[in-house]
Amino acid sequence: DTGVSQDPRHKITKRGQNVTFRCDPISEHNRLYWYRQTLGQGPEFLTYFQNEAQLEKSRLLSDRFSAERPKGSFSTLEIQRTEQGDSAMYLCASSSPAESTDTQYFGPGTRLTVL
Amino acid sequence: DQQVKQNSPSLSVQEGRISILNCDYTNSMFDYFLWYKKYPAEGPTFLISISSIKDKNEDGRFTVFLNKSAKHLSLHIVPSQPGDSAVYFCAASSQAGTALIFGKGTTLSVSS
Numbered sequence: 196d197t198g199v200s201q202d203p204r205h206k207i208t209k210r211g212q213n214v215t216f217r218c219d220p221i222s223e224h225n226r227l228y229w230y231r232q233t234l235g236q237g238p239e240f241l242t243y244f245q246n247e248a249q250l251e252k253s254r255l256l257s258d259r260f261s262a263e264r265p266k267g268s269f270s271t272l273e274i275q276r277t278e279q280g281d282s283a284m285y286l287c288a289s290s291s292p293a294e295s296t297d298t299q300y301f302g303p304g305t306r307l308t309v310l
Numbered sequence: 311d312q313q314v315k316q317n318s319p320s321l322s323v324q325e326g327r328i329s330i331l332n333c334d335y336t337n338s339m340f341d342y343f344l345w346y347k348k349y350p351a352e353g354p355t356f357l358i359s360i361s362s363i364k365d366k367n368e369d370g371r372f373t374v375f376l377n378k379s380a381k382h383l384s385l386h387i388v389p390s391q392p393g394d395s396a397v398y399f400c401a402a403s404s405q406a407g408t409a410l411i412f413g414k415g416t417t418l419s420v421s422s
Contacts, residue, residue, distance in 0.1 A: 199353070201353075237413065238399070240410060296359055298356050299344075299410060
């Protein structure tokens with residue numbers, strides 16, 4: 196079990212640029228979640244997938260954000276036309292309903308800094 | 311409107327003593343509660359969970375208590391160790407496997 200991995204770990208970009216993050220879940224987990232965490236706050240839910248289907252999206256996920264999980268394995272989160280307010284830690288988690296508690300396990304996160 | 315509240319931003323405890331972290335929630339639809347621990351520059355690490363049908367769950371040094379009538383849960387760490395120093399987040403969901411709602415966290419410092 197290699198755990199949830201995220202790439203890159205850090206990203207610095209200029210305002211207005213597009214960025215894309217990748218998440219690889221634990222191999223047998225078919226649910227994948229994206230959260231965002233800013234300083235002094237707990238993680239905030241953005242969206243989640245069951246297999247390739249995007250089942251829920253938060254109102255925090257503006258039109259500039261898009262998430263995909265085309266083959267039900269890894270997922271990407273793209274932010275278009277980045278703004279300074281997008282600076283945050285982007286966390287990915289995965290879970291399996293086959294486990295009795297369907298616990299979400301988190302990756303190390305991608306820290307985004309928008310200059 | 312914060313649905314999950316951790317009203318103590320920080321807690322300091324001596325090694326060997328009990329640490330008690332508290333969490334309150336407002337949404338009566340929450341059915342599943344979890345505690346995560348987070349070190350700087352890392353993702354949250356799952357500690358322990360409890361469903362609303364139980365009032366206590368224990369795993370080694372960690373015990374979570376749920377009081378549904380008071381909409382309150384607590385995490386007890388006994389005995390506390392310096393390695394327990396981290397930020398602890400309480401989280402809740404309306405059912406397992408859906409979006410988690412997190413509190414703002416409590417920073418625990420365990421001194422030797």
